Amino acid sequence: MEALFRDIARLDPEAQAAYMALHSPLDEQGRYLPFDELFYRFPESMDITLAWGIIKSARRQQQQSLMFPRPPLASASFMLTPLIQRTVSQADRYATTHALQGMSDKVGERERLGYLLEGLIEDEAISSSQLEGAATTLHVAKKMLRRNREPRTADERMILGNYKLMQHAWQVRDQPLSLAMICDFHRIAVAGIDDDQYRPGAFRDTDDVVVVDQDGDIVHQPPPAEGLEARLQSVCDWVNACHDDAQRPEYIHPLVKAVVLHFTIGFEHPFRDGNGRVARALFYWFMFKNEYAAFRYIAISVLLKRAATRYGRSYLYSETDGLDLTYFIEYQCEVIGRAIALFQENFQRVARDIEECNAWLDRSGLNQRMSHRHQLVLQVARAGLANVFTITNVADRLGCSYNTAAKVLNDLVDYGLFRKRKAGREWLYSMRQRREIISDWRDVR
Template sequence: MVKRPPTPIANPLSRIAERNPASLEKYLELFAPLDDKGRYLHFDELRFRFPEGLDHVLAWSIVKLARQRQLSPVLPLGEPPIVGKLMLTPAMQIAISESDRHTTSAALEWMSGKIGEHRHLQYLLNDLVEDEAIGSSQLEGAATTTKVAKDLLKRQRGPRTPDEKMIVGNFRMMQFAWENRHKALSPVLIAELHEVGVAGIDDEKYYPGVFRTTDDVIVQDGDGNTVHMPPPAKGLEKRLARLAEWANANHHDVDNSDYLHPLLKAIVLHFSIGFEHPFRDGNGRVARSLFYWYLFKQDFAAFRYIAISTLLKKAPIQYGKSYLYTETDDMDLSYFADHQCRIVIRAISEFKKTCNKTLEDMEAFNAFLFKSGLYQKLTDKQKTVFQVAKSGIALEFTAVNVKENLGCSYNTAAATLNGLVELKLFKKEKVGREWVFTMLGTDQIIGNWKS
């Protein structure tokens, strides 16, 4: 359980000067919004770091005083409404910089030009677009491996279990967010997003696209403790309309006195849906999808291939605590935003590593093609598929997924794959009603071409 902060003392410095002036200097060292490592810590963590002998209430009051001078109002949340506030931390500044440099549509175009083969990059990206849907499902408890989940999506087979239905639903939700990125936010769009994501999984549990009408929805931790009571169902749609109006307003114009970078606005939108909990279930998935929807809307297109849930699921307790820290400390959104920005920094870093490795692999592959004489024998599509297989981005191929990833006809995709078999680079086997193609081992390929 999170330790709630004590109520701050109104004039802590005066209190210390009156009652314990000898310790004033020690207290003044705490007069900063961040700790000495640049972290924005909640009382739950900070209380263990206060110097020995200091009164925790006074120490916390000093920290709060420093923060209040830098917190800016963002939007009202809940009922009765509490104004959520935000302070820019180092992690937020780094995440904003990384997003501006590496995740815009212009950055994607530059990356494509650097790699030099748009089709090869597109195959990589089409594979990455699945990761958020899978990670978000696993974060919500879907008991399936990433390999099985990718196979499910790539083969486009019908889901057989509730977990598989969740993965397919999340994938559709992300596709819906992308396809509807130019629309204005509204309660109707939020409901549609939920319906697309959860319909057909367990309708009696999720009530697809229907806002909750009762106050019996609660959030519990792993031990069964109630950690969040959402605002009342009465007035929910009105509050969502207010949230939508805020989301649709322009806060990123440089002349706006209420300037808020799109990344931070997307994070606040993520928090707001999680806080309101507008549905009986599936709220986390909707919240994360709306985070992406807003970034897509603001032309941060590379976020389509950057999976935050993959990292969130590695430390779900911290993700949950970032919500609670905000809620238990006067709706200070800095806790949640700082945590999310640290995740975003890592996710962008992983995206960059994948793209750079793709570039290195492609250069090595081109050298192999030239030396072996394969270059003249492979078609452009075969080069793309072979390189993808060689780099490990995908291990199994079917005519259906090659057709989708390369944007060609089914017959062309089948001919591409069968041609790789004829060149003794791939093998194929019948799985159900379709042929599944896989690359041969490197040693076997070399042996085939030496003989």
């Protein structure tokens, strides 16, 4: 650094001022840009190496070391940029377990909110699979999950595995991270797809695993398989260590720490395939563990899938700039912020639907005849969150017996709200058109 400033000091005063004006971690628009987006912005008269060195110097002064105990991650660091701080604040306001409880109180109960937002869990499982190449459409995938249909293709098995993985991440949220847990996540995600290719739950033992871009060019060569378990154990130790004391210099907000965990799994690439799914699921697991329960309904992969190239590039920028994870954390926070906003919009829509449905039920007189289970299934249908219901699916979503779910659906048919039809050996239930329902009720009255 001293040599850098000595070189600048040799220049004339006007040139010195131009270089020193660059001494900021952010550009004039507040962006933390990588070298390949900055170098062409420098005046032609500037020495690019000197200009980049000035910016890097300013960044190092504000970066926080992540203090991983083993190389290569031992050199990893990040800077808490305004974008990251905004997203952290957003998560604290809208995505905590306490915030979710407040939403539940507003709509009446946690069970009702969970059922109405369940589709967002499906969205995450499906989109995470599509990021890895699954070609099944959203409609077909949701139909499979909601009907509990057995997967028919490798792509459908991938989606079902991801769905089970999201459920598992929630169930083990109180456990510490371990090598066994990482292997369990992988096994749940990929078992039965192509076991020879994926080797479910087994760490790679060769160095022939690489990450390639859309053109087939290698963009990431993971660290060697030798020492992999020791490095992953140090990641586990870091994750399990306490970093949530805001009074200490090693403090890291749980959201940032979860994103770093996501990065480390992608960077180490511990499995032959399926690393992205495991990395994203571990992000969710850590958020659940730290009382951000609303992330059950915040589908990040939906947005990552829309800009998969930027997702991969954020890894590359961090890796090629001395493991400055700010690029990756910033991109993830940008996506997370949008996902939280979409979650808020979905909740507001659900709340409006519940209010409108309750008002109509009161006017029709049906409210006194219907249990909360009837109302819940009706609200899901009215909101368009599901078009077809099966007895098995409703039993799973409501957490009740098959017979109870059958009674709920058949009652809705008897009330004139639903219709049913036979498809093979299964009954399918769907809501009638609103004008048909209102017309029938007017005729009855």
